[in-house]
Amino acid sequence: MSFHTVPWAWSVDGITPTQKLVLMGLASYADERNSCFPGQQLLADRAGVSTRTVRRALDDLEDKGLIQREQRRDNRGMRTSDRYVLNVSRKQVDILAASESHRTSETTSPDIDDSLTGHPCPGNYPENSKSELPVTPIVPTFDDFYSIYPLKKSKDAARRAWDKAIKRESPDVIMAGVRRFVADPNIPDKQFMKHPSTWLNGGCWADEPEAPRNNTMSPLERNMQAFNDIYGGGELAGSGSIQALDAGVR
Secondary structure: OOOOHHHHHHHOOOOOHHHHHHHHHHHHHOOOOOEEOOOHHHHHHHHOOOHHHHHHHHHHHHHOOOEEEEOOEOOOOOEOOOEEEEOOOHHHHHHHHHHHHHHHHHHOOOOOOHHHHOOOOHHHOHHHOOOOOOOOOOOOOHHHHHHHOOOOOOHHHHHHHHHHHOOOOOHHHHHHHHHHHHHOOOOOOHHHOOOHHHHHHOOHHHOOOOOOOOOOOOHHHHHHHHHHHHHOOOHHHOHHHHHHHHHHOO
16 A cells, blocks of 8 residues: 555545545555556445446546546456556645644644653654554455355365466455355355356456346256256256156155
């Protein structure tokens, strides 16, 4: 995280509260080149708004010249999260730094003889003059992902897939995607679920929600439906055969 982008985002005037929240979200992920690539869903979760609201805010911020956007694609040519560049000028950074220095010097307690107060005065100790310390952002790890993903298979392969995935996408975006997948009411049964390595290698964190399933089907009917989807029709897939087989296993 770049430590001058967040104060800069706070100092921007003439934008709505929602635009300010989205700009603050971008600033919190910005690197030393003032760039970042969080997904729109992640920004929406952090701001407490919908992705549609985030898209409008990003358009407005771009129109105001506060950010620039660059499209990104994976190795299959599929669209991924955009790269955002915050238009923070060197002059603005210097002004913010001078303002912060002035504010700190004014709020520092004056030097007072410790013998008069009975305890050390903060003003006599420069290391106490700053009330805030830099906060290091918590970056999700493979263990965080694996603990959430419902199917625990081929952990070593999944770890290798994670290491590859975070080279082309932010770990926060991947974690937001797996949380959406787990919370999806139409998530497939484990016997039909992709292995975690397959899910990561396929970039499935950007997938749309699962299609609704017919919850009135019996397990046998679901298996027969899957068979029919793979191998096509036939007498075995007929409703009479299914009813007969279903009756036979009861």
